[in-house]
Amino acid sequence: MKNEIKIFSPATVANVACGFDVLGFCLDNIGDDMVIRKTDKKGIHITKIEGFDLPFEAELNVAGVSALAMYEAAQPDCGFEIEIYKNIKPGSGIGSSAASAVGSVFGMNELLGRPYNKTELTQFAIKGEALASKCEHADNLAPAIFGGFTLVKSVSPLEILEIPTPEDLYATIIHPQIEIKTSEARAILPKEVALENAITQWANFGSLIHSLHTSDYDLIQKSLHDVIVEPHRSKLIPHYKEVKEAAIQHGALGAGISGSGPSIFTLSKGLENAKNVKEAINKVYSETGITFETHVTKINTEGIKILN
Template structure:
């Protein structure tokens, strides 16, 4: 194989109570990437559409992730990368993760799959570090593995994939403003009250149990963020109105996607997810802020090979 074309999906990280350790993979929005083998060693990014991003590999999340992989395997040839962005930078739905994960998966395929998808996560995390200042896997893991992914630990990296309940759908609204991940991390408190931490642990355990048992009522009771959302919500215009509209129209829960500004809602059934989308749209259109809304099933596969 000399060339590969990929669909690199958007993701939702944190999911209210799973800050930095939990994420899911979306199915209806994502980037496209094309990778080719070249005789010249190293990484070249030849084209980027849809975003004003650097072509220099060392300044691009896809290039940094790809170079991390090549440092370990060192083939006698190199790779060209084209990136066609459909996920806006700073959207909160894994734009940098899609690029970083797509780069390492594409190269891995062209090399004959020396690494499993799970093993590729550590390379993709290097790209995330360039974007946000820290190596975190809650977006790149679901992008690579699909479904829900739990990062049980980082030292060593320990990732568990959880299949989605069959009727679970996500609705995402993306207000057209940018919130940088690094800036949104800066607003967080380094210490949290023990009472809040206990509530968060209970919610996260309940969410995991609800996913494993297809218990939508338990999922609904558990989708609550005691720690991060109170600090970040104020940076998203009409955040509380979005949540209220989603919940009043049948959503199981709603919260900040990643570091924002996107807001997600999870619903049981496509019809309810569509109803939530319409309600959010009606509630938000008077703000004067342009926005996009997406309704998606949970992508069980992760990055998909198109050609």
């Protein structure tokens, strides 16, 4: 058995339109690299962090907290060193903390001979994610671990469903480099919603799940609507409406807020469309004066993976 592995821990999109709080998907070429190493020295030790300034104390680091949760459950005869090469900017809305939380437990599980299944890994990772987001949720963790589209049916008990990914589906993501406070993104949500809108939302969501099962791109397009959360949270993202309109005009099936923003995701059929969408939204944002990044990526059906 190996003593060290290098991992790619992917970025993810949660809150997929009408699937707010439950549906997420996994990105392919955006993510963190991590090295997990078995050590004789007991305990969890974060030995290297590159990319962003994050705490080295395991108890204060998302990857450390999830690692500790698994370490306490597994009670192994060894310890672990964790190196984090962070590419996903914290607070970007594409699962930065989830990638860290997942990476450590996935790597440790591999080095221990896979004592835990994917749902159990998610359960450990929830503890790390909770450090960042102050509540236990799994909507970014599940797609990172399982790959593809995941539906977190419930957190307690943790129940994750793997939804099929149509083969030709690509995401274009724009990350405007602004900060949205999680507290603000939460406070702007209504506590109550109109029954009529809730019905529209679950009609669309049921339809979206059906469309993913049947690879019906037209139906994906018709279903990717969020009448509950987007009207509120989109106010926090400058030029949201223009980005969405430009994306759809240039071939996107739909668009929505990634996580609680500020990133915006769009889905397209085929790489060409996804690239055209990137050009179109680049154009919108290049006129705003706000720094931004855009990414085009296939939906990653594999999820987190070993690199060496």
